Amino acid sequence: MKQNERDRFFLLVGLAILAVSSICGYVGYRLFDRAPVPLVSYGNPVGGSFRLVNGADGSVLDTDFRGRWMLIYFGYTHCPDTVCGATAKAMAEGVAALGRERSRLAVPIFITLDPMRDTAEDLRTYALRFGTQLTVMTGSPKMIQAVAKEYHAPYVRHEGENGDYTIDPATQIVIMSPTGRYEGTLPATATAGEITARMTQLMDAQARH
Missing domain, CATH: 1.20.5 (Single alpha-helices involved in coiled-coils or other helix-helix interfaces)
Structure with a gap:
């Protein structure tokens, strides 16, 4: 040949x-x-397991955050900055204000409700606007729907003109303990100061036990 x-x-x-x-x-x-999406609530009324993809294109499980507090919010990058952006900024700043030691024990997590438009690269760029604290995640549409339901976040899509659409972001930030237990919520409109105060309260209570 x-x-x-x-x-x-x-x-x-x-x-x-x-x-x-x-x-x-x-x-x-x-x-x-x-x-079928296999998710486990661990007995929580809100929250539980998840398998998603982080902004670095790597698979991530809820168990990867054991030992750290999770503040979980569902939004999307096309959401107005006065809504999703304000919540992401407050979470990042609120955790940073805990101080060097305690900020390592808490992670603010932004999970997109719009996986068809929010690629991992888009989410990385979005997260950089809020410093280095924010962890961003996406996944398949079916997984996102399942996780959003598990964390009591809305997933309502409103059709617009020329194929555009909007999605209702979450109205609350879900707090999960270092052992994966549900520890309550904060309104999505909470300020950085309110987030810092709530997390300080929870961490102090944990330290006493």
């Missing part, structure tokens, strides 16, 4: 492998998205 023929042969084989891989990957994604 001549050099040109060998090169053409290997090119065709490579293209065939790539095509098969793409098809398998797509089919796998569709099957995963249609499959």
Whole structure:
């Protein structure tokens, strides 16, 4: 076989492998998205397990945050800054104000309700607006719906003009303890100072026990 023929042969084989891989990957994604989403409440009235993707394109589980307080809010990057942006900023600043030691024990988490538009890269860029404290997450539409329901966050989509749409963001910030227990909520309109005060109260109570 001549050099040109060998090169053409290997090119065709490579293209065939790539095509098969793409098809398998797509089919796998569709099957995963249609499959039941196994989530566990751990006995919590609000909150529980999740398997999502963080802003670094890595899979993340709720158990990855054991030992830290979680402040979880559901919004999206196309949401007005006066709504979702204000909550993300307050969470980041509220945790930072806990001080060097305690801020390491709390993580503000922003989970998108708009996974079709909010890519991991979009979320990374969005998070940088609020410093280094905010952790951002996305996932398949089916997983996002399941997790949002688990954390009592709305998932109502309002159709607009020319294919545009809006989504109702969460009205509350859910607080989970370092052991994964539900510890109550704060309104999404809470200020950074109110968040710092609430987390200080919870951490002080934990330290006494």
